[in-house]
Amino acid sequence: MQKTIFITGASSGLGKSTAKLFQSKGWCVIATMRNPEKETELNKLNNIIILPLDVTNSQQIISTVEEVTSLYSVDVVMNNAGYGLIGVLESLSDEQIQRQITTNLLSVIRVSKAFTSHFRNKKSGKFINITSTFGLIGFPTCSIYSATKFAIDGFSESMAYELAQFGIQVKIIAPGGMQTDFALRSMELGQHDAYEKLTAEVSKGYSAEKISNYSKVENIAEIVYQAATDNKNQLRYVAGIDANQLYDERMLGIETQVENIKTMFTF
Template sequence: MSKTWFITGAARGIGAAIARAALEAGDRVVATGRNAARIEEVFQAHAGKVLALELDVTDGARAVEAAEAAAARFGRIDVLVNNAGYGQLGAFEEIAAEDADRQFDTNFFGTLNVTRAVLPVMRRQRAGRIFNLSSMGGMLGFQGASIYCATKFAVEGFSESLALEVGQFGIRVTIVEPGFFRTDFLDGSSVRYGTGSIADYAASAAEWQATYEAHNHKQAGDPAKLGAALVTLAASEEPPLRYAAGTDAVEAITGKLDAVRSEIERWRALSVSTDGAR
């Protein structure tokens, strides 16, 4: 049976790749983004199976309207992909408070807004799949990415807890943790750097930015293959809670887990010494 996907940030990059993979599988797609006309242009060959909706994920009321429009058009929402987001990079001290707030409004609270809008539809169905786009930066920190990583760590905690709450309704949650994928994420149309300037960070900030820019459009990850992988996961009876995408993500995340276990063991005696008398 064909599925209906609701995808945020679907005009380009990973979001567009996921939408194309779903369409190639014979499914229907509610493709959302800030520019509905742009989405219609991208998916004009699939006009009958695509509903293009304008959606700024920071607008909770509009998210509810979009979910209602999707259900009215296709009758249900089987798969939600919370993909919309961008990267706020730079040293923490050089990022203005309002820029940090804006990053959380999109990457984290935007995910909450859309999930809150779609869950009533899935609960009525007693079925649904939710893919929340995190990052390998949701499992480990990167220099020059403290605010971005903070939003993705938040997505991870939210998603893991949400999975425990909604599993009783037949709704499964998967946290998607991509490594570096060949999209526009690291160029000027997506990434933002701190506007402050502190001399102590000058050398390291230049190094971080040069490293990120060197990866731009040269990343190893293939968005089309990630889209196909999510179609496979959406059809799985028991999808994983976490899905690391790309060799770099698998290696970085497993390395982090090994390091955490090693550190816990090193300090185990002091850790357990805080227990009270029984």
């Protein structure tokens, strides 16, 4: 029987790559995005249904999920939509902070809640939530972004325990850097003069040279597919060489990392 995956944020990057991979594997793909009228690639593929969804609109989430579950038996939900907010806390407005939390965190909670009864009634299903390496370790200029990704990690682990009794799994994919236009397309910046040296140093990590060494987005999509189909009782999938290196470094302890950062940014 053909399986179905529902993906948020499928217009580009990891969401689009995952949609294409699952379609190639014979799945039915429900690819959602804010502006489906602009899509020129996925709409040419068989077994991909494109639907409009702004994940900041709670009512649209409810109505879209109700429509989808009335027509399809969804097997996997991939909570992928999100963007980066980069800047020291003092540089960010309250509006920027709220928008980041609504998009990156509340959307995952709301989409998950909307699909839970569907999975519970069929006694199976998987939520695959996309976090980040910065959902496992903190990093300067990423405090709010990391706050949303750490929160998704904790939310996902809690829900994994909560839903296991109904045969529902929750899994987390924590990618490192990916070779996408995320830094240009899906990133919002904050600036503060007092942190100029720190910001300049951190920005080097988003250079074209650095990005060329990141994981290919297709490789991360393969890990999403693995998580969806490996039948393992595994919660976290740390995805990418740099992601695994950073995660291993976290084992050194937060105190060591703070001292390392102080050394890097000595004024």
